[in-house]
Amino acid sequence: MTALPDQKAWVAPEAAPAAPEKALLRFITCGSVDDGKSTLIGRMLYDSQMIAEDQLEALDRDSKKFGTQGGALDFALLVDGLAAEREQGITIDVAYRYFKTDRRAFIVADTPGHEQYTRNMATGASTADLAIILIDARKGILPQTRRHSFIVSMIGVRDVALAINKMDLVDYSEARFNEIVAAYSEMAKGLGFRSITALPISALNGDNIATLSERTPWFQGEPLLPWLETIDAGSGELSEAPFRFPVQWVNRPNLDFRGFSGWVASGSIKPGDAIVALPSGRTSKVARIVTQDGDLPVAVAGQSVTLTLADEIDVSRGDILSSVERQPQVASSVEARLLWTAETNMHPGASYIVKLGARTANATVSKVRALIDIHTFEPAPGKPLALNEIAEAQLRFDRPFPIGLYRDNRDLGGFILIDRITNETVAFGMVAPNRVEVEPPAPEENGVDWARLGKDLGEKLLPALGGGVLIGLGAKLFGAPTATAVTLGLADAAFRPLVRGWYGDFRAALAKRGGDDEVTPDGAGI
Ligand SMILES: Nc1nc2c(ncn2[C@@H]2O[C@H](COP(=O)(O)OP(=O)(O)OP(=O)(O)O)[C@@H](O)[C@H]2O)c(=O)[nH]1
Numbered sequence: 001m002t003a004l005p006d007q008k009a010w011v012a013p014e015a016a017p018a019a020p021e022k023a024l025l026r027f028i029t030c031g032s033v034d035d036g037k038s039t040l041i042g043r044m045l046y047d048s049q050m051i052a053e054d055q056l057e058a059l060d061r062d063s064k065k066f067g068t069q070g071g072a073l074d075f076a077l078l079v080d081g082l083a084a085e086r087e088q089g090i091t092i093d094v095a096y097r098y099f100k101t102d103r104r105a106f107i108v109a110d111t112p113g114h115e116q117y118t119r120n121m122a123t124g125a126s127t128a129d130l131a132i133i134l135i136d137a138r139k140g141i142l143p144q145t146r147r148h149s150f151i152v153s154m155i156g157v158r159d160v161a162l163a164i165n166k167m168d169l170v171d172y173s174e175a176r177f178n179e180i181v182a183a184y185s186e187m188a189k190g191l192g193f194r195s196i197t198a199l200p201i202s203a204l205n206g207d208n209i210a211t212l213s214e215r216t217p218w219f220q221g222e223p224l225l226p227w228l229e230t231i232d233a234g235s236g237e238l239s240e241a242p243f244r245f246p247v248q249w250v251n252r253p254n255l256d257f258r259g260f261s262g263w264v265a266s267g268s269i270k271p272g273d274a275i276v277a278l279p280s281g282r283t284s285k286v287a288r289i290v291t292q293d294g295d296l297p298v299a300v301a302g303q304s305v306t307l308t309l310a311d312e313i314d315v316s317r318g319d320i321l322s323s324v325e326r327q328p329q330v331a332s333s334v335e336a337r338l339l340w341t342a343e344t345n346m347h348p349g350a351s352y353i354v355k356l357g358a359r360t361a362n363a364t365v366s367k368v369r370a371l372i373d374i375h376t377f378e379p380a381p382g383k384p385l386a387l388n389e390i391a392e393a394q395l396r397f398d399r400p401f402p403i404g405l406y407r408d409n410r411d412l413g414g415f416i417l418i419d420r421i422t423n424e425t426v427a428f429g430m431v432a433p434n435r436v437e438v439e440p441p442a443p444e445e446n447g448v449d450w451a452r453l454g455k456d457l458g459e460k461l462l463p464a465l466g467g468g469v470l471i472g473l474g475a476k477l478f479g480a481p482t483a484t485a486v487t488l489g490l491a492d493a494a495f496r497p498l499v500r501g502w503y504g505d506f507r508a509a510l511a512k513r514g515g516d517d518e519v520t521p522d523g524a525g526i
Pocket residue numbers: 031032033034035036037038039040068069074076080089090091111112113114165166167168169201202203204205
């Protein structure tokens with residue numbers, strides 16, 4: 001057996017005092033295919049000494065068999081667990097990895113770079129506090145970088161690490177790094193990130209991962225792992241927000257105890273505080289905050305507890321207990337962003353099941369207001385959604401829900417749509433203010449450009465026919481389709497070749513529209 005390379009010790013900076021236990025940090029790695037996501041995660045596991053001796057031996061064996069590094073350790077193999085993806089060399093599912101350093105524990109979602117797996121990426125992002133967006137230093141910003149950045153922002157991730165990877169392949173060029181950072185900052189304007197922290201790295205060689213690299217003396221920032229250990233991402237603001245407690249379970253072990261179990265989605269609560277149960281609107285006061293380790297004097301965002309109330313009010317699974325002064329809206333119609341995740345297209349007007357927290361209802365997409373063009377982030381005319389498309393839409397539920405904006409509270413603003421028959425999740429939804437409504441261009445109706453038709457009639461056909469006045473009158477009296485048929489009927493045999501080509505397009509458009517009695521199926525009428 002070949003000797004394994006020494007596992008680089010991950011040492012916390014010397015001066016750092018024994019840090020208090022930090023909250024778990026959930027993050028996602030995303031980027032285009034082959035940007036090095038799996039390699040980066042493998043490298044982080046390795047540098048934080050999270051790889052057991054036997055795993056390291058297996059990695060060494062696998063690296064020789066499948067690796068891309070000429071026998072040296074190929075860290076991507078630690079993470080790309082599935083046999084199929086090893087053969088194809090791509091990540092096809094979301095792999096969650098747990099690792100910890102002396103100062104923090106992490107859960108990282110490694111998500112696929114391929115476009116058809118955008119939904120997996122969105123799944124990974126839905127629990128993340130932070131995103132590492134990888135960019136191959138040679139390639140710069142790719143379409144997937146834009147798509148992933150957009151989805152990450154839509155799903156509520158506010159802090160981003162822009163990891164410009166494979167710096168070894170661009171000679172650790174400061175100019176190239178700055179160029180990509182500038183382009184990304186420009187692109188990300190309007191995505192609403194709170195912070196973008198750029199780092200030049202080589203996941204393969206370990207540059208700027210655990211320690212600062214001598215090969216980038218120009219880099220003034222922190223290496224990735226120490227930065228991840230200390231960043232305050234995600235939930236800080238939630239403790240300041242109004243109290244929201246989605247009830248996951250009505251806990252009734254005996255006649256003397258009735259508690260409501262769940263987790264504090266935002267804000268804080270203490271015994272004696274007034275609450276309102278939604279959607280019923282009944283009010284009471286918190287009597288006790290019960291946990292396995294005894295009663296608490298206060299519970300804050302992120303804690304799982306059981307609340308007992310001073311009064312016997314009707315509360316069921318899926319209800320929200322809220323602060324009385326600042327209550328969420330209770331609504332049966334919402335504006336939302338939808339990411340379509342099903343292979344089958346959206347059926348306009350169809351009824352889906354909406355699941356928001358522990359509550360479900362019937363839902364219809366009443367209007368697709370605008371599609372979001374993932375390359376320009378600009379809205380385009382709305383239409384039923386296909387796989388991986390994103391739209392701003394209006395939904396109607398058959399009963400009222402307590403809701404909130406997703407960006408304020410994922411628990412009250414995030415939902416999924418489920419197909420009633422296949423039980424498949426067809427869309428992720430986020431309650432969001434509607435920005436725009438884009439209607440399809442008015443003259444184009446049912447595939448027929450009526451304006452162009454009229455223009456062509458006037459400019460080309462009618463002068464030739466010499467019957468302009470009559471046809472113009474016909475158009476006014478009968479409307480455009482009938483007038484066109486009349487025109488065609490009047491056309492002299494001499495003009496038939498001209499008319500036929502033009503008429504063929506027209507007929508195809510009408511056929512798409514569902515046929516028109518005045519037009520014979522094979523065009524034999526002319
Ligand atoms: N030279 C160099 N190669 C790298 C670096 N990071 C990753 N690679 C190589 O780039 C290729 C792709 O890396 P992966 O980690 O599999 O990429 P990925 O982004 O996980 O790709 P998918 O799983 O297909 O989404 C592999 O051959 C890696 O060894 C780096 O910093 N420098």
